[in-house]
Amino acid sequence: MIKFLFAGVLLLAAGSVVAQETQSFTDDLGRQVAVPVAPQRIAALHDIELTVPLLELGAPVIASHARPGADGAQTIRSSLLLTGQDLAPGQIADLGNNPIDIEALAALEPDLIITTVWQKAPVEQLELIAPTIVIDTQSGVRDDYALYDLLAGITGTGDRLATLKARYQAQIEQLRRVADVNRTVSTFHAQNGKLSVWNPYGAFGKILLDAGFSFPPVIADMAAGTSEQLSAEVLPELDADVIFVSYRGDEGQTPADAHAELETTLPGYCAQLVACQQGRMVLLPREEGWATSYTGLTMVAYAITTALGSLDFRSFN
C-alpha cells in the first residue's frame, strides 16, 4: 500500500514537472524568456490592455494591475462589463497601479508575468519572481487585435481566439447585410473644450471600418492608430451621414452628459451638424468599445447594427 502511495506521489511530481515545461519566447524588448508552455498563474500588469484580453481568452489570470474606478475603489477597467470579472479576493488579486506593488506580486507566486513598456515596475525585479514578458503597447509595433494572437500564443489559447474571431466576422457580415455601407460615419467625443478624434475610434471605429463604412477626410487622413485633440471650430468637418458620440458610462455619465460636453465645447453645436439636426447622432457608452476586446466588439457591433437599422434616412433617398 505504501509503495502504491509513494508511486502516486512520484507520478504527481512528474506531472507537475511536465506542467512546468517551458518554451523560448522573444519579447518586444528583444529579451529571450523561457516561459511555461501552459502557465497556470498569470500576473497581468496592465488592466485594459492585458488583463481583459487574457480573461476573454480564458487564461488563468490570478493578479492584475488595477486603477481607481468612479467610486474610488480599485477596479480592472472595463472588465466587469466585458468579462463579468473584476478584482476578487482569492481569484484575481489587486497589484496596485503604476508601479505595481512588487511584494504583493511576489506573495502570489505567479508562474508568468506579462507586463507592458508603460509599467514602471523594473523588469529586473519582476524576473526575480517569475519569467517576465514585456509587450510594447505604445509605439504601434502591432495592431491592437494582433495582441490577441500574441497572448493566445503565449497562453496556449489559440482555439478560444479562433472562436472569438469567427463570432466577430459573423457580426460584421450581418452589419454589411443590414446597413448601407456606402454611407459616411463619424466617431468622436468632446472633452475639456476639445474634440477627441481617433483613427480608428476604438471598437466603434474598427467595426465601421471592417464593415466598409468611410470616415470624413479629417479622420480618414490621420495616420492609423493615432489620435488628435481638435479645436471646436473643426466640428462641421466631423459631420457625416451618421455620427457616433460616446460618453463615460463607467464614470456614471449618461447621454445627457455627452450633449452637455458638446454644448460646452461649442454652444449651439447641433446647428453645425446636419446629422444632429436630422436625428442621426447616436450616443453610446464608451467602455464597451474602448478596451481591446472581442466581447466589446460583439456588443458594439450589435449596438451599431441596431442603431443603423432604426435611423431615418428618408431625407437621403
Next chain:
Amino acid sequence: MSMVSEKGHIILRTSRQGLALRLPVWGMAASALLVCGLVLLFAASMVIGSYDIDLPTLLATLSGETVSKSIDNVVWQFRMPRALVAMLVGAMMACSGAALQNVTGNSLADPSLVGISQGAALTVVSAIVVFPGLSPDVRPLLAFVGALCVASLVQALSAGQRGPSPVRFILIGIGLSAFISSLTSAMLTYGNIDRVMSALAWLAGGVNAATWRDVFILSSWSIVLLAVLLLLSRSMAALRMGEATAIGLGAEVRLVRLGLVAIGVGLAAVSTAIVGPIGFVGLVAPHAARRLAHTGPALHLVLTALCGAFLVAAADLIGRAAFAPIQLPAGLLTALLGVPIFIALLRRSARAQY
C-alpha cells in the same frame, strides 16, 4: 583625556591639551536620537510590507538561512537595498541643499527646485536614449556635468547689478528647471521605445527599483563627498558671517565656494543619477536640523544628513505600505511636506528683501 562641562557644551581635551573638542550637548543628543530613529525606521522597513513575513522567519532570513526563495528575494533584493538607498539618497540630497544654501547665502536653495537635479536628469536620459551602450557606471559623472552646467547658469543669470537676490535665484532656477524638464520630455517622446522605457524607469524616482549596485555606488560617493564637505565645514562657519569677515578670518573664500558648489552639485547629481529627482529634501532637512539644535556647521551637516535620511526613508516606507498595493513615490510625499515649508520660507525671504 579630560572632560569639562560648560553651559550646554562638553569640552574634551587631550592630556597635554594639544587638541580640544567642544561639543554641544543638545546637538549630540539630537544626533543620537536621530540615529536611534533611523535604526528603528530601518527595522520597520524590514518588517513592514505586502509580503507577510513573521519575525522568526525574518530573523532566520537575515541570519542567512533560506526559508524560501521568495522571502529571500523580498528581504535581500527588495526591502533592504530599498531602505538603504532611501537613506543614502536622503542624506546626500540634504547635504547638497545645506552646501548650496551656505554658498549662495540663500535659505531657499534646493537642488531639485533650482534645476540642478533636472540638469542631471537631462544628461542621464540623453545618454540612455542616444547612447544606450554606455555603461551605467558613467551616469553619476554625466549627471554631475549636467548639474554643474545648470548650477553655473542659474548663478550667472541671477547675479544682477545689485548683487545676487535670493528670490531672483529661485525664480530663474524654477524657470530653467521647467525648460530642462521639457527637453527631457522631448527626448522621451522621440526616443526608441526600449531605451525610453529604461529612461522612464530611472526617471520615475526609482527608490522602488533600488538594487545592491545602487547601494554600493551611493555609499562610495557619499563617503568621499561628505568627508570633503565636513572638511570644509570650518570655512562654512566663516562664510556664514559674510565674505569680508571670512577673508578676514583667513578663509580661502574663492576656493571654499568652488568646493562647496562642486560638492553640493556632486551630491545631488549622484543621487539623481541613481533614483531620479526627489524634491524638497535639500530644502527641508537643513532647516529641520537647525530647528532641532543650534550647532556649528560640522554637527549641523551631520544632523542635516540624518534628517534627510530619515525623511526619505520614512516617505518611502509610508508610500509603499500605507496604501498598499497602491504605491506612492517617495518624491510625492517629500513634496507634500516641502511645498508648504518652501512657501513659508519664500514669504519670509521676500519680506526680508523689501
